[in-house]
Amino acid sequence: MFNIDYLIVGSGLTGAVIARMLHDAGREVLVLDRRSHWGGNVHDTTHESGISVHTYGPHYFRTSSARIWDFARRFGEFYKYEAALLADLLDERAAWPIGASYIRRVIGTDWHPEFSGTPLNFEEAALAIMPRKVYETFVKEYNEKQWGVPADTLAASLCGRFEVRHDDEPRLKPACPYQGLPLHGYAAWMRGMLQGIPLLLNYDYLAHRRRWQPRKCLVFTGPIDEFFSFELGRLAYRGQRRSHSYLPDVKHFAQPTGQVNNPLHAGGNHIRTLEWKHMMRPDLAAKIQGTVLTTETPYSPSNPTDFEYPFPDDANAQLYQRYRLRAESLERTLICGRLGEYRYYDMDQAIGRAITLAERLLEQLP
């Protein structure tokens, strides 16, 4: 039996922030991760051309909170990067989110939402904020590829992430005051966050859970259904298969922006193409010959290490609540993070949530 005050399972943002705060407050902490690298999905590698590639899809850091921005910059410098996206409509590339000039040109100025009232599903929620033509071109098939089901079976709440613009602002999040990417990459940034904290990699806690009895608290940031051996059934997830190609002859860029979405079934099964060089500091990118492109194709993974997005429908939300009830009944155990709470968190949200949870632990378990 191994004893430690706080055992933290998972070195992703949630586990790393909680570990950092407990460690800084003088608590005894050990972090375990079953992957061969730290940082969870916040990770990158450098391609032999010198181009930095985010391992688990593009990660754009942004926050409206000065506190979270200050916290993030404790572990490494950031350079300014504000994502701007395009959608490939096969006969043209249009801005995403949809700009006002596209709507004026294709729909006109006098349009009214087709749906009013309380939307019961994703399609109704989308038609309450955008013209049908826009929904069918940019949103419907993209989400059918992303989730693998008809759009009218998805939850209305998923639509909260969409907007229709009244101008042609190209930046994805123009209102967000703090945006950027870590100067030395995500892996180095996460290493900085875990600096000085004992960390064991390639170690699956669930395979050895009987050996551990943390004196104060177990913080588990893996999938909640896996923690309970899937006893109530499996929660559904989507993941992405990533296919990388290096184009040595491209002098500058192969596409106009770092991310080009592929919203139509006719464009193929992938949902987006990333060109990582766009996300590098411009002076460094300018020195590199060639470019790396990555396409992402959604699928339903069965291996928990590949779980990325919780599935947005009522059946899974209800199943999660049944697991949550079980989790709340456990003593000295906190199940949290995007997999533990079965909830999509942006990085800043994951940090904010983890700070709150760590403060609570410090207060409750002095």
Ligand SMILES: Cc1cc2nc3c(=O)[nH]c(=O)nc-3n(C[C@H](O)[C@H](O)[C@H](O)COP(=O)(O)OP(=O)(O)OC[C@H]3O[C@@H](n4cnc5c(N)ncnc54)[C@H](O)[C@@H]3O)c2cc1C
């Ligand atoms: C495709 C994609 C794109 C994204 N893009 C953005 C973006 O642009 N901007 C943004 O702000 N956010 C983005 N995010 C969100 C960001 O990745 C999350 O906020 C962040 O990863 C949450 O961290 P976490 O620690 O909760 O989870 P994770 O990063 O998943 O960390 C959990 C860790 O626990 C470990 N673990 C699980 N089970 C066990 C076990 N039994 N034993 C040992 N270890 C275990 C895992 O190996 C993993 O390392 C994106 C997410 C995805 C999936």
